[in-house]
Amino acid sequence: xxxxxxxxxxxxxxxLAVFATLPFxxxxxxxxxxxxxxxxxxVVASQWNLVFGVAGIFSLAQMALFAFGAYATAMLGFYLDxxxxxxxxxxxLTTVLVSxxxxxxxxxxxxxxxxxxxxSIAQVVYFLIVTDTDCFxxxxxRCRQFTGGAVGFSQFGDLGTRKAFxxxxxxxxxxxxxxxxxxxxxxTYVIVKSPMGLAFRALRDNxxxxxxxxxxxxxxxxxxxxxxxxFTGIAGGLWASHFRAIGPNLLSLSxxxxxxxxxxxxxxxxxxxPLVGAILLVGADEVMREFGEYRTLGLGLILAxxxxxxxxxxxxxxxxxAACLRRRLKxxxx
Amino acid sequence: xxxxPYILVTAVTVGAMYSLATLGLSLVWGAMGMLNMAxxxxxxxxxxxxxxxxxxxxxxxxxxxxxxxxxxALVGAILYYGLVRFMLRNPAFETxxxxxxxxxxxxxxxxxxxxxxxxxxxxxxxxxxTLRLGVVPVQTQNILxxxxxxxxMVLVAWTLKTSRVGRxxxxxxxxxxxxxxMGVPIRKVYLKVLxxxxxxxxxxxxxxxxxxxxxxxxxNDPMLKAFIMCVVAGxxxxxxxxxxxxxxxxxxxxxxxxxxxxxxxxxxLILVILALIWRPYGVFxxxxxxxx
Amino acid sequence: xxxxxxxxxSDLASGYKGRDVLHGISxxxxxxxxxxLIGPNGHGKSTLLRSISGLLRPRAGGIRLGERAIAGLxxxxxxxxxxxxxxxxxxxxxxMTVHENLTMGAYLERDRSVxxxxxxxxxxxxxxxxxxxxxxxxxxxxxxxxxxxIGRGLMAGGKLLMLDEPSLGLAPIVIDRVxxxxxxxxxxxxxxLLVEENPMRAEDLSERVHLLDNxxxxxxxxxxxxxxxxxxxxxxxxx
Numbered sequence: 001x002x003x004x005x006x007x008x009x010x011x012x013x014x015x016l017a018v019f020a021t022l023p024f025x026x027x028x029x030x031x032x033x034x035x036x037x038x039x040x041x042x043v044v045a046s047q048w049n050l051v052f053g054v055a056g057i058f059s060l061a062q063m064a065l066f067a068f069g070a071y072a073t074a075m076l077g078f079y080l081d082x083x084x085x086x087x088x089x090x091x092x093l094t095t096v097l098v099s100x101x102x103x104x105x106x107x108x109x110x111x112x113x114x115x116x117x118x119x120s121i122a123q124v125v126y127f128l129i130v131t132d133t134d135c136f137x138x139x140x141x142r143c144r145q146f147t148g149g150a151v152g153f154s155q156f157g158d159l160g161t162r163k164a165f166x167x168x169x170x171x172x173x174x175x176x177x178x179x180x181x182x183x184x185x186x187x188t189y190v191i192v193k194s195p196m197g198l199a200f201r202a203l204r205d206n207x208x209x210x211x212x213x214x215x216x217x218x219x220x221x222x223x224x225x226x227x228x229x230x231f232t233g234i235a236g237g238l239w240a241s242h243f244r245a246i247g248p249n250l251l252s253l254s255x256x257x258x259x260x261x262x263x264x265x266x267x268x269x270x271x272x273x274p275l276v277g278a279i280l281l282v283g284a285d286e287v288m289r290e291f292g293e294y295r296t297l298g299l300g301l302i303l304a305x306x307x308x309x310x311x312x313x314x315x316x317x318x319x320x321x322a323a324c325l326r327r328r329l330k331x332x333x334x
Numbered sequence: 335x336x337x338x339p340y341i342l343v344t345a346v347t348v349g350a351m352y353s354l355a356t357l358g359l360s361l362v363w364g365a366m367g368m369l370n371m372a373x374x375x376x377x378x379x380x381x382x383x384x385x386x387x388x389x390x391x392x393x394x395x396x397x398x399x400x401x402x403x404x405x406x407a408l409v410g411a412i413l414y415y416g417l418v419r420f421m422l423r424n425p426a427f428e429t430x431x432x433x434x435x436x437x438x439x440x441x442x443x444x445x446x447x448x449x450x451x452x453x454x455x456x457x458x459x460x461x462x463x464t465l466r467l468g469v470v471p472v473q474t475q476n477i478l479x480x481x482x483x484x485x486x487m488v489l490v491a492w493t494l495k496t497s498r499v500g501r502x503x504x505x506x507x508x509x510x511x512x513x514x515x516m517g518v519p520i521r522k523v524y525l526k527v528l529x530x531x532x533x534x535x536x537x538x539x540x541x542x543x544x545x546x547x548x549x550x551x552x553x554n555d556p557m558l559k560a561f562i563m564c565v566v567a568g569x570x571x572x573x574x575x576x577x578x579x580x581x582x583x584x585x586x587x588x589x590x591x592x593x594x595x596x597x598x599x600x601x602x603l604i605l606v607i608l609a610l611i612w613r614p615y616g617v618f619x620x621x622x623x624x625x626x
Numbered sequence: 627x628x629x630x631x632x633x634x635x636s637d638l639a640s641g642y643k644g645r646d647v648l649h650g651i652s653x654x655x656x657x658x659x660x661x662x663l664i665g666p667n668g669h670g671k672s673t674l675l676r677s678i679s680g681l682l683r684p685r686a687g688g689i690r691l692g693e694r695a696i697a698g699l700x701x702x703x704x705x706x707x708x709x710x711x712x713x714x715x716x717x718x719x720x721x722m723t724v725h726e727n728l729t730m731g732a733y734l735e736r737d738r739s740v741x742x743x744x745x746x747x748x749x750x751x752x753x754x755x756x757x758x759x760x761x762x763x764x765x766x767x768x769x770x771x772x773x774x775x776i777g778r779g780l781m782a783g784g785k786l787l788m789l790d791e792p793s794l795g796l797a798p799i800v801i802d803r804v805x806x807x808x809x810x811x812x813x814x815x816x817x818x819l820l821v822e823e824n825p826m827r828a829e830d831l832s833e834r835v836h837l838l839d840n841x842x843x844x845x846x847x848x849x850x851x852x853x854x855x856x857x858x859x860x861x862x863x864x865x
Contacts, residue, residue: 058429105607108614112369112428113565117607120558124600127555131596253554257440264433293448300441307434308420498733505719505730511681512717516782517705517734 008189011272019178023171032170034286036242038278039177043184043235045262045274047228050188053269054197055224056204058111061102061118063259064125065229067250069095069236071147074246077156084157088237095233096226103225107218126251152247159241173242180238184231185275191227192271200224254296258285261303267313276314339470341587347476347545349583350483354538355560356567356575357490358531364507364570365527367428371435372413373535374557375442380406380536381457381543381552382450388458398459398540399482406536410528413438418524439554447550460544479541486537487576490530494572503527507570555599559586562606568616578617582606631692632657632817633678633709633786638687638697640677646685647673648841653834655786660808660818662828662849665838671821672714674838675790678819679711680704691786706734708785714794714821716775720764724755727763727774731781741781748777751807769800776807787811788819793827801827829853 023032048062072091076082106117129147136146144151159176161169191197199220202210211217240246249255258281266277284302288295310317355377362370383405384398393401417434421427461474494500505513506523514520535553542556563582567574585605586598593601609617633655641647647670655661663671676682678689680701689697696704719727728748732741749756752773758766763774772792779787792808793801805827812818812831820828825835832849837858845858852858 058432105611108611112432113569113610115429115432116369116558116561116565117603117610120562120603123555123558124603127599128596253436254440257436260433260436294444297441297444297448300437300439300444303437304417304434304441307430307437308417311424311426311430501726501730502733504722505733508719508721509717511701512713512719513730514681514701515679515705515711515713515717516730516778517702519700519702 005193008271012185015275016182023174029170032174034282036170036174036177038282039174039181040235040239040242041259041262041278041282042275043177043181044232045259045266045278046185046188047232047235048259049263049269049274050191050200050228051224052263053273054192054204055200055221057107057221057224058115059106059118059225060115060256060260061099061106061122062228062232063256064102064118064122064251065095065099065232066236066239067125067246067248068098069233070240070246070250071153071236072233073237074148074153074156074240078153082157084159084237084241087157088234088241091237092230092234095236096229099225099229099232100222103222107221107225122251122256123253126248129248129251148247150248152245152249153240154245156244157241158244177238177242180231180235181275184235185271187231189271196220196223254299257296257299257303261299261306264303264311265306265313267315267317268311270313270315270319273313273315280314337591339468341584341591343470343472343476345580345584345587347479348587349580350480351538351541351545352556352560352563352583353576353579354483354486354534354541355556356564356579357487357572358534358538359557359560360564360567360570360572360575361503361527361534362531363564364572365503366418366524368418368431369428369435369561370413370528370531371432371557372409372439372442373531373560374553374555375439375446376406376409376532376535377539377542377553377556378446378548378550379409379442380539381548382446382539383536384459384540384543385450385455385457385548395459399537402536402540403533404536406532406534406539407529408532409442410530410532410535411525413532414525414528418528419521422521422524443550443554450548450550452550454547454549457540457543457548459540475544479545482537482541486534490534491572499523499526559599559602562603566606566609566617568618571616571618574616574618630657631655631690633819634688634690635674635678636688636690638674638677638684638689640673640682640684640687642673642682646841648677648684651687651838651841651843653836653843653846655817655819656833657817658815659833660812660820660828660831662820662822662825662832662835663838664822664825664828664835667823670838670841671823672790673841675711675713675788675819675821678704678788679709705782708783709788710779710782710784710786711788712775712779712790712792714790716771718763718766718771718774718778721762723760723762724766724774725759727778728755728781731778732783734782744781744783748780751780751810752777769796769803772796772800772804773807776804780811786817786819788821790821791823792820793822793824805831825849825852 022035026032044062044066051057051059051062069091072094073084073087076087076090077084102118102121106114109117130150132145132147132149134145135143137144159173161172165172199210199215203215203217203220207217262277262281263274265280266273266275285295288298291298312320355373359370359373362368380402383401387393387397387401388395417438418431421430421434424430461478463474464471465474465477494504502513502518502523503526505516505518506520510520539553543552563578564575567578582602586602589601590598631654636652638648638651639646651674653661663674665671673682677684680699680703684697687697688695691707691709694707696707696709719730722730728745729741732744735741754770755773755777758770763771766774776792789808792804796804808818809831820832822828829849829852835847835849835852836843837845
């Protein structure tokens, strides 16, 4: 059968072929918009997967980084009138800095401790934004807090697609976000297959051996923290530019849970996991819209059930199934 | 300084409450290696259970505590039977259980939202009135909180030290395999530990909501604070985490007084991070030699 | 010494993560005897004891205690049936006192008077433990810890006592003392399964010695025979 890389290229082409034609086939804007959200979740989850799945660091700060990128872009546009296209790269870079700061604070610890601290940091930031009440700027009679407070930001600019493409702006945005997905997944692929990726996996699977071979745990973990933050921050900025409004809900536990679930359901540490997971979860979410208020409850239960019953995720399950099939074929043939 | 007594009262009250929560968390971590992210929700459920017992069922106020303890213990037991016991075999248990309990926590929080609505409710299980201690007027509720917390903690400590169950729990926490070799039924121990920590969380929830209000996300931030108090002491160190609870409650009270209420948690977190950079195993923690 | 088989291991295969460490192990422990397993480290001795104790589930094969099949039972059930292990490296409860450690050994016994009696017996054999009763286990010396471990095992009563490398990490003079205790236990009729890397001390005590190499039993014979087979010792145990 196909070798690893060849198989991945084939899968990539299949996905791309489908994604490229979808906007022209789908009935109406709603579904196109939903696929765009799939792309966004897949980007963040794929970068989180680098930290969590490949390097084995239990960080829960990824959404905080995503939110930082979004807020940075929005605030640059709002306060300094920057175009989002200029703001996004800067947002990406500053998110890397923030991520390294968080890493410096938390990575001396291991395992569950990191989860606790990163979660606490994310919650504290959420808390600080939501309780921000000091007026920074006055807009007529309305008060705006520096961080936007509970209301958040809007009217800070956009991608310019409405002006350029008029009615087709959504399709244009679709392809822009798809481009981000392609670039970030390519980035992930290169890292995973590189010696660096090997080092990350070694630290995850056999830390003692890796350290004895000169792979400094702290240094490498900080590195993956920084690397994964770039596209996360840009994704945040792009989210802000696409939806044209952001708020502290980006830091909410339920959103973090959603993205975490895409990673877990897809398969932690698997390359195609985040994309598969995002597709499945947004799909499931669509179905659960029927149930209204039980949506979050259902989501929580799905996550719990998956972790218990299928910790290797869908992709892991598929791989195991394929291996089993291959063995059976060999047995009947041989 | 005029404000010091007030700060102290707050610190002692809040500290007592947090130490109940840290006790439950430390117990579960020490005996099972499990970070129960649903602990905050058990807190919330305890508070609402008390509310329902008193408001809906019309029982006298102290029944609120009974209801909270029973529901908390029940949720703990269900967590064991429905979730934990299937996951113990997996070597990635430590990680997976966090994800699973986060899922359960959010599901349960949503359930509470569905049943009781999002509007904050007043906790009926509370005392009213003030007492004068020296120069400071202290709310009787605060005194109740401190007395209850300390009593429960002493009870738990005494149980752990002397009773057969307590010895089994301590043995499991200190060396699980040796405990097994001695015939300790560790799965039953896990069940009991989760039930006990659930009961402790339930009581904490009643006490906490009597100071603030009942709302679905009630237990989330306190759980995180309780966790980082445990971590800074050294996870699994019961007396250490109680001490950390009081010390950090004092820090929080001072910060909130001088800088404003919203800065309590952030300052706490920064201090804890600094402490952990200095001593990664916790201030009282023991460096563990890991067999690789 | 009745001579009846107390423990029978047949065709045992056991290991970790899908890989077998033990292959087709078979041997018996007659009642009242002292059987020793020797072999280089990492070749399965501890895995065998763990499998018997139920800490590890055997992949294949059987273990019988008297008439009863015990392979695959949970550890606490096997301990309740009287199979008691003094594990390698002591595994004491570090934050408990010597006294508490000893009483933990009798966890399965509910009758206080029986516990009291056993404690007195253990104190008689190991008087130091009585002196150090209130001391925390983590503050003891290596030899003292070993004694607490053995004492803890004795507190369980039990039918079969298994000792995993009782001489590990101890000074020769302390090892002497440990083996005095073991000899006394054997003389009082206890059934003992001993695991050691180096058999020197155990030779004279053992009715039978089995040599474990790479998870297989490669040689079995009477304890006294071993000293005559020096080539075995050199090949497998590095002289």
